[in-house]
Amino acid sequence: MCFETAPITWGVLFQRTKKLLRSRAAFALLGGACLGCSFPDIGISGLAWIGPGLLVIAAAGATGGEAFRAGFLGALAHYLITLNWLLNIPYRWMGLPLAPAAGWLALSGFIALGPATWVWLVTRIGAFSPEPPQPELPERHFLYRAADFLPGTWLGRSALAIFGAAAWVAFEMYITRIFGGFPWNLLGASQYQLLPLLQMAEVTGIYGVSFLIVWFSVALAMTVPGVLRRGERPPVWSSEIMIPVLVIAVIFSWGLRETRQVPPHDRTLKVAMIQPSIPQTLIWNEANDDARFRHLVELSVQALTNKPDLLVWPEAAIPKLLRYNSDTYNTVSGLARQHKVWMIVGADDAEPRRDTPDPNDADYYNSSFLISPEGKLEDRYRKRSLVIFGEYIPLAKWLPFLAWFTPIQGGFTAGDDPVPFELTDLGLETSVLICFEDVFPGLGRSAASADTDFLVNLTNNGWFGEGAAQWQHAVSSILRAVENRRPLLRCTNSGLTCWVDAHGRIRQVFRDPKGTIYGEGFLFFELPLPSAENRPAPTFYNRHGDVFGWVCVLATLVPLAWFIGLRQRNEVNSAPRGDA
DSSP: OOOOOOOOOHHHHHHHHHHHHTSHHHHHHHHHHHHHHTSTTTOOGGGGGTHHHHHHHHTTTOOHHHHHHHHHHHHHHHHHHHTGGGGGOOOOBTTBTHHHHHHHHHHHHHHHHHHHHHHHHHHHHHHOOSSOOOOOOOOSSHHHHHGGGSOSSHHHHHHHHHHHHHHHHHHHHHHTTGGGOOOTTOGGGGGTTOHHHHTTHHHHOHHHHHHHHHHHHHHHHTHHHHHHHHOOOHHHHGGGTHHHHHHHHHHHHHHHHHHHOOOOOSEEEEEEEEEOOOOHHHHHOGGGHHHHHHHHHHHHHHHGGGOOSEEEOOTTOBSSOTTTOHHHHHHHHHHHHHHTOEEEEEEEEEEEOSSOSOTTOEEEEEEEEEEOTTSOEEEEEEOSSOOBTTTBOTTTTTOGGGGGGSSOSSOOOOOOSOOEEEEGGGTEEEEEEEGGGGGOHHHHHHHOOTTOOEEEEEEOGGGGOSSHHHHHHHHHHHHHHHHHTOOEEEEESSSOOEEEOTTSOEEEEOOOTTSOSSSSEEEEEEEEEOOTTTOOOOOHHHHHOSHHHHHHHHHHHHHHHHHHHHHHHHHHHHSOOOOO
């Protein structure tokens, strides 16, 4: 038996391509690409305002399963784009780059479940209507039928857009907390350059910015089926986005006024931050510990010629245990004492375990230390949120083979509480966030007390080479500064060393002689600060936390419960009844 196949001509190829581009998959991929490209390092922030709407359009009029698959496809594209820097991790298992690729795919797929569920929720609740369907028209595209599955009134469609925005925030609240949390690239962070809009974060946190973006995007998306299906004129369908546009305009105007206000400053703090730019492979190689520590000290001596009040070293800058290695401690304390400078340094720490037969058992911590100008170790802070597979291995006791896929041999123990660092003779107080702790709104809030003058982030992005991770991480610091109305200093091993003011402006960025952010050197600047009497009062977000986020969670669960209950009643009423 033989089969004849039609030859693939340019005409056939064109028709198949045209069909693909008109499919749900194309709209889903386009929506995901818009979301992915709205974050650094591509950073076209305006694309974030249409990405969620395109995901909704891709699932318009679809079954529940189709809607979920379309949402998952688009979200997967989004996270594969934004998290591609995971492939830069310089770790090879059995000589192969399997672990970074597996982590990239697994993490992207896991997080994509959230937006996929969001698409399902919005389209299912939007499609559920007791109204009879409109007469069927000749179908040219799935969008033509989508209007039949939307609420029939302007009020209903507006409510659905608000529900969609609240449900997106509920997803972000979830991803911030599940399995320790991974709130990387929350949607509002894509607008880090739109400072007037960001100012609302002092009330709502980053979640309010995400809400506005999705509200506008879904409202805009729901106008498309109506225009195609019913041919409505702009004065009619533009009412769908009138309210979100008006709200955005009001918030933008208020934020513009806020950014124009110059906060009072009565004093300045001279700061030097060291960026040693040590490749991660050298950090893992203990044979290089002494050489890289000497290099760190040499860069510091150069920076100290500017006579700073505060010298900052990045996360894990000190190779050996500061409190237990006498040579390391004497060098660091001597540097502070000789130059009469406060120091905040990143180093590992350890505490012997109690009630263990092995005297060498200890808990290890990723820590930061405050050293006084007299060379005394004044205080220490231990990182509270650890990086999965980077600082600890989940289920290591029951699944020990997982250690084969990671570059770490052991694990850290999480700290408990934020610790204020008091620079007593300067009359200043700061608080430290280590590594990606600054992407957690709640951790930033807990670190910024009413007496905090500025925040410090110590991090090591050398794990990820030269790529988008550095910028994506830095934009989260911008939101933490705005949420708490405190300047934030970022000292990194390799990009992006900078400081951010209380309104979210990146004021100064370290660049090496080649003009890149990845080289070695130091950043010296004068940080303007108000006196203790003129220190800004804690913001609404700092005082009350995620009130807006929890309201959005409630605004998601209530309609969802109503939808499930109504659907179950309808199924019972429509079930066939037996003869009496």
